[in-house]
Amino acid sequence: MNSSMEAQVRLRMPDRAQVTMRVECDDDLIPCAHQARVIWSVVEKLDLSAFHASIKAREGVCGRDATDPRLLVSLWLYAATRGVGSARELARLCVESRPYRWLCGGVTLNHHSLSDFRVGHAAALDELFAQVLAVLVEQGLVKVRRISQDGTRVRASAGAGSFRRGQRLEELLEQAERHVAELRSMLDDPEKSAGLSAKKKAAKVRAATGRQKRIQAALEVLPKLAAQQRAALKRAGNGKYAQDRRKNPPRVSTTDPEARVMKMPDGGFAPAVNVQLATDTESRVIVGVAVCNAGSDKRQAEPMRKQVEDRTGLKVQEHLVDGGFLVLEEIDQAARDGVTLFVPPPAPRDPARAGQEYEPKPSDSAAQAQWRQRMAGEEAKTIYKERAATSETVNADLKQHRSLVQMTVRGLAKAQCVALWCALAYNLLHFGPALVR
Numbered sequence: 001m002n003s004s005m006e007a008q009v010r011l012r013m014p015d016r017a018q019v020t021m022r023v024e025c026d027d028d029l030i031p032c033a034h035q036a037r038v039i040w041s042v043v044e045k046l047d048l049s050a051f052h053a054s055i056k057a058r059e060g061v062c063g064r065d066a067t068d069p070r071l072l073v074s075l076w077l078y079a080a081t082r083g084v085g086s087a088r089e090l091a092r093l094c095v096e097s098r099p100y101r102w103l104c105g106g107v108t109l110n111h112h113s114l115s116d117f118r119v120g121h122a123a124a125l126d127e128l129f130a131q132v133l134a135v136l137v138e139q140g141l142v143k144v145r146r147i148s149q150d151g152t153r154v155r156a157s158a159g160a161g162s163f164r165r166g167q168r169l170e171e172l173l174e175q176a177e178r179h180v181a182e183l184r185s186m187l188d189d190p191e192k193s194a195g196l197s198a199k200k201k202a203a204k205v206r207a208a209t210g211r212q213k214r215i216q217a218a219l220e221v222l223p224k225l226a227a228q229q230r231a232a233l234k235r236a237g238n239g240k241y242a243q244d245r246r247k248n249p250p251r252v253s254t255t256d257p258e259a260r261v262m263k264m265p266d267g268g269f270a271p272a273v274n275v276q277l278a279t280d281t282e283s284r285v286i287v288g289v290a291v292c293n294a295g296s297d298k299r300q301a302e303p304m305r306k307q308v309e310d311r312t313g314l315k316v317q318e319h320l321v322d323g324g325f326l327v328l329e330e331i332d333q334a335a336r337d338g339v340t341l342f343v344p345p346p347a348p349r350d351p352a353r354a355g356q357e358y359e360p361k362p363s364d365s366a367a368q369a370q371w372r373q374r375m376a377g378e379e380a381k382t383i384y385k386e387r388a389a390t391s392e393t394v395n396a397d398l399k400q401h402r403s404l405v406q407m408t409v410r411g412l413a414k415a416q417c418v419a420l421w422c423a424l425a426y427n428l429l430h431f432g433p434a435l436v437r
Helices: 035-045 069-081 087-096 098-104 111-119 122-138 166-188 198-236 240-246 301-312 328-336 366-376 378-401 412-436
Strands: 146-155 260-263 269-280 286-292 318-320 340-342
Touching: 035 069, 035 098, 035 412, 069 087, 069 098, 069 111, 069 412, 087 098, 087 111, 111 412, 122 301, 122 412, 146 286, 146 301, 146 378, 166 198, 269 301, 269 378, 269 412, 286 301, 286 412, 301 328, 318 378, 328 340, 328 366, 340 366, 340 378, 366 378, 378 412
Parallel strands: 146 318, 318 340
Antiparallel strands: 146 269, 260 269, 269 286
16 A cells, blocks of 8 residues: 555644734725725715715714715615625625725624615605716716616515405504504513513514504505506406406505505516616616506606606607507607607407508597507617617616515615615616716
């Protein structure tokens, strides 16, 4: 036998008790051209005064210093570019990941502060989004002469089993109110609440009252949903669908009263919100963001077009949407606004009548007749191809890389904030260097 094989092996083993001296600077954590540096450089040039309005730490006032909004904005933007959508995960990365540590520069953060900031400055965040667009417009990178719009369903932070009808909601509200009263009584008793800190007591009360408020909100939504259902059934007549729907009164989620059950891209149904995105087809910059709980894209085109024009100060001339947006009255409105709307007319159910959807109908207005004839032309079909090439790729990017797959927040206002963070991150990721100049 080989003697070298019989000899004891020599290994390098970890010695964690060994004292070492390291001299390092946080600025050396990442390379000079790192993406985190680009985002920080962009944020430094932006006006974040709107985020300062709610800060209570002022000169001459006692209390702890507030965290710089530039740091919090940079952290969430960089997190969105890396597909991180959880405040707890972001807090962990601020300790363990070099780019996040570089951004923090020694400032410690917890997930509560990060989560509150993410959804607590809706107006300031909307202004920041408009500010970035204004810079891109000023540099000639965004023109919005032609925009493409699409809606994407994003899973809500609610389960399908959380939806309840009116009678059950009233029972749950009574139980929640009784639970809050019993909890307050228990916490006021020193013997029963022994061992609980003031922080834990406040957390228990906050959780109980939060559930009570959500159930109350769900009950307040029911009359509106019932009115919408009656209107829909009236239009549907007395068919089997209408008869089935009459047997099923509307239901509302006790987890997120603003979420609605929608048909998802996989063909199934789930609680979701409808995220509307408008994109400049030339630059592929996201120029409009809106979140609603409508299960359909109908009547979403005109408000989005006005939003884009208000944000950029430019005139939209051509608007591309898919067939789910089609409302004949909006074609007339677009014509009055001087906008050419590109949307395919619905194909006939009878295959033998294929192509007749492009022929003007007696009930069509002049604008509607022109729209049908325009969509039959090769030029319009070529232009319309830009819709899928633009909107579909943007939707895929936000879902695949920016964590816009499921909302981790509740309510449309907070969901709007999440969508704005993702859109901002997308724009900065593609045009950050241009904004630094």
